[in-house]
Amino acid sequence: MCDGWARRSSRNKAIVRDGASRKRSGSRSAKTREVCVIWRSALSFASRNRLSILILHRVLPKGDPLFPNEPVATEFDELLRHIKSTYNVLRLSDAIERLQAGSLPRRALSISFDDGYADNLSVAAPILRTHGLPATLFITTGYLDGGSMWNDVVIEAFRGTKRSQMDLTHIGLGIHPLASIDDRRVAIERVLGHIKYLPRQEREQRAQDVLHAAGVTLPAGQMLSRDSVRELLDFGFEIGAHTVSHPILAKTPANEAWHEIVESKRQLEEILGRTVQLFAYPNGKPQEDYVGEHVRMVREAGFRGAVSTASGAASPASDVLQLPRFMPWHRRPFKFDLLMVRNLQQGCERTVA
């Protein structure tokens, strides 16, 4: 917030023409500095012994008309500049250790990415490195080296189809007009909403059916390769597991859920040649997406920390295998900080027993 305000304030200063406006501008910057000090104190107070963990998926090289709110490189760069000037960014594993030891700095924050998109390496990683900030990437191993997640299959089907409407009644998914970009966005949301909680194989099949109906070929290289995961580790980023095929664990038979959890760990350890200690629950909502037996599986598999998508900020009382995450994505730093404070002020985060 404060750096953004300072920039606006200096712009104001540059255009003053007379003594009166210079005086007004001077008092405004004094006021801005005062507000900044108060605001930073409020943020420091709210974040005592608390860890905010950001969750992102992708950073796009340029804007996507289908997803105008997805962060692009320039915005991510701006956001990181602000984060670096305002927060104390820690590697997630270090942050968990310090959370447990009660030695977190004020305004502690960790950055995480889910799923393993190729732009994590090509777009986000160079920007993170420029700012010297660490991040943890949770990889779905089954899509490495040329795979596509079921949701991206649906998205690319609706993005690429030349049809003016898609009739998916034969697979129980209705008829979707596609005349405008808004139509396509609505169709994607509707179809994803309908198939998200289907059993994993049925969900994959439905996504392929939609692709077939669209007459579209999937773009190559959406997800990371095994080599690029190693490259990210060499760059200093932390790698965590996110299952093999991104199932909703709560909808998955126990033996399959166990396999998904331990096999993603095993595969990543084979790729990286080192132990993988962090895990992210797919979709991540406590009770809806995972339940207590999955937390016990994660513990038994040997993970020492795991993250959900319950909102809130972690405290020393948090279950280290169900740490909350959130993304207060906003282009204006002031709004970002406001959302951070609101998130810090939430009561106990949602977990499962």
Ligand SMILES: [Zn+2]
């Ligand atoms: Zn995910």
